[in-house]
Amino acid sequence: MKIITVIGARPQFIKAAPVSRALRKHFDELIIHTGQHYDSNMSDIFFEELNIPKPDYHLHVGSSSHGKQTGEMLTNIEEILMKESPDYLLVYGDTNSTLAGALAAAKIHIPVVHIEAGLRSFNKKMPEEINRIMTDHVSDYLFCPTETAVKNLKAENITKNVFNIGDVMYDAVLYNRNLAGNSKIIQNLGINSKDYILITLHRAENTDDPNKMLAIIDAFKEIEKTKVWPIHPRTKNKLEQYGINLNEIPGLQVIDPVGYLDMLRLVMDAEKVMTDSGGVQKEAYFLNIPCVTLRDETEWVETVENGANLLVGSDAKKIVNAVYQPSNSSYPSVFGDGKASEAITKILMK
Template sequence: MKVVHLVGARPNFVKLAPLIGKLHPLKEVLVHSGQHYDYTMDKVFFDTLGIKEPDYHLGVGSGSHAEQTGKIMVEFERICLKEKPHLVIVYGDCNTTIAGALVAAKLHIPLCHIEAGIRSYDREMPEEINRVLTDHCSDYLFAPTMTAVKNLEQEGITKNVFNVGDIMFETYLEFMEQASASTVIERLGLSKKEFYLATLHRPSNVDFKEKLERVFRAMSQLDKPVVLPLHPRTRKRVELHKVDTGGVRLIEPQPYIDMIALEKSARLIITDSGGVQKEAYYAKTPCIVLRTTTEWPELLGNGAVLLGEDYEALGEEVVELLSQSFTFDKLFFGDGNTSNKIAKILKSKLLS
């Protein structure tokens, strides 16, 4: 029997790494859509995480949501018709995810969704549409938290729903020791707990010149230096709008191990990323989220706070958050054994 994994973006690779190779005796085929194609967002993750070379690379590149999703669907359908898999596995909530889900559903191939059930309840986010539709197409839904399970139940999805914990937490634990040995702090001339780490890529924050200028101005006025690994999408907007990035230190997107080392060493994290919110919690680093909603409500009051677009209040929020004490000891995301649980369930379902 044959299983196809479909990935395409940096967060997918982090979720894929612990699971691929664990479904033996099922044959595993890896398909990369090419949604992320910049070396710093793509190949370096395969190298760092020890993921095998994809069996197929669709090379779709960038484009509008419709263009990118449509291209992936056309190319992925051809592969499914050729390979005739017994299961398609998709990860997270990017355009690759929904494209794979729709292809599998239309071809009547059973579909598995890793990281099912998370919801921000913000339909302005493309990812929210992707994750909701993917869940409603899926035959096996692996939820990272009890909140996710309850979200699915509220939408009438209860069959083959499994709370297995967060697979990204497993990846973090696996590479934590290597991150401790990373020299990225020294290479960047930083001191532990003497800088703030930021990430920024959501359209709501970066697509408008006025907003970008406000957020960079706010970060430049903080009491510690801000280090920002610059997402290619954000870099394009900064260059297009000729945005003054002020005193924010811009660096290239970091390999996974160096990134989690930075997250652990930062005094505080400022982000609009769903994955970085979780990694901040794993790293026991307080986190300010530049969004009005989050798909990880467990984190609110447990080291994380939503700031929305009130960028001018960033300095006050930093002071307020750092005045509090957090234990970061609640096991929201499972025990770090997610991939083995998923593999056991899928093999029992497919091989029985």
Template structure:
């Protein structure tokens, strides 16, 4: 029996883990222990995802949230290390690019437990993003790198991974697995009464929320779009809401609380366009055939730019307004199966089984 310790802590990781955990459950000879760091801890950001996605409650529940990046990562590292020592997994499985990702990978690597990284090889080439640091370091200490795209594989090859004792695999994107599996479970957010064709916005990246000028420019653009172009629906992360209030900015849009995955799927399906600074939401827009405008200076998902499905505008207010106005209502199609066609979880579990105990 192969024992996998899965480390999760943030909303996108819950969604990714749901499809991989389902594939693990349906496979003989492999056992999963799930550890939730607590990085997203309130009911709207965490519990609702477990309930909706059918993920078993974590075997290990930490309560680590808030504080600086270093403080959070350090506390996670210490507690995850104890969990690895206690449960003696054959492999640790981490997802994405959060502090939970890096802490899980570091704890395992220091105890000589092999690490598998789902969403390996992504690069924004912006070292000011904490996510970029997390993903680069996690890749460096993983021996099984599950890449979602050919671009991600190329990044690792350019960084010399072909000469390292690791395995790099293009398995597709587990987020597409989730989108396809859960599409029929979509639910409108409670009390939602905005007509279809609205602009669905998300805003949480530190590069925007921690830069007052960028945030003010984005807020002005959102307000203009809401008044002059189409209703803007913004599920607002608690941290971003606090930053906006602290800076004295006024958001004149349809503000709603963070939503569960099924509600987010519904919003994506009924939106006329997606405006975001999230990595995952850029892909989710694509999965549901919606044009996306991304309020960042770089993106890890360059194939969406190349395919004409996504447009980068940074935090420039006029560029945001122009791109949204130009793309609102435009449909996009996945003619090239850029993300694996919904089979990523099966490929990941098959490879975990073939690697066996201790990575061999």
């Protein structure tokens, strides 16, 4: 049997690594890389470090408006599907690549497999929310990371072929954390374990709003701790556009995006994480690192309910208070047993 997997963004590369390993024991898998993330630090290094098979097709779509990017992907993916006639089309998460792949397959009656189905922020101003809702409603197999995701789908009358198999990112962390321990990034940056705050910031709801960005930067200035920020290219461009000077933030090291193993090591050794990334929220949870989320809501409600994650939005005072607030250092397992990839493969084989 033949599966075509569509990926295009950094979080999807991480998720694809364990799933691809499991699938290829029983299926012929072809990979389409849309090129949504195309910088070598955001793309190539992940394929190398995680031993993801090289893409069979690379669309080189790159950056553009949501409509143009999604439309170009959809057109190209449809052509490949017509040529290859796969038994399944598999997508991850909630990016434009996810939606384009799902729509292309659904329109020509190829069963759609959605990994990380059922997530909801209930904020339709987020493009990711639109992508995940639309993808879930055209999918034939919906693999959920948590029981909350299953309940979200049920509330939308999606109940057929819905499976809570756990989180494939947990598979990836368990598989790679020992390798990440060999990373030299802590020494190379001249920082000490458990003596820095790790920052990531990339979501449009923050970066496209200059008032939010100014408030967040003001909070960073008030935090008298070492801070490490692997900066997303899009965020960097927005800060320059707004005239925000990161050199004014004391104790801040701004670095280029890093590979998966270096990033995992930075999360593992951080005192706390500040982020608007869903993936980083989870990685922090898996590794028992307290998280401060720079959003007003999160799809990963379990991390908040279990005291691992504080939602602070862009309120400078809340951000600073959260960083200095004492945190638990151990959290219950709610994301499966680290064998989600094998579970997905077994279900599809049936």
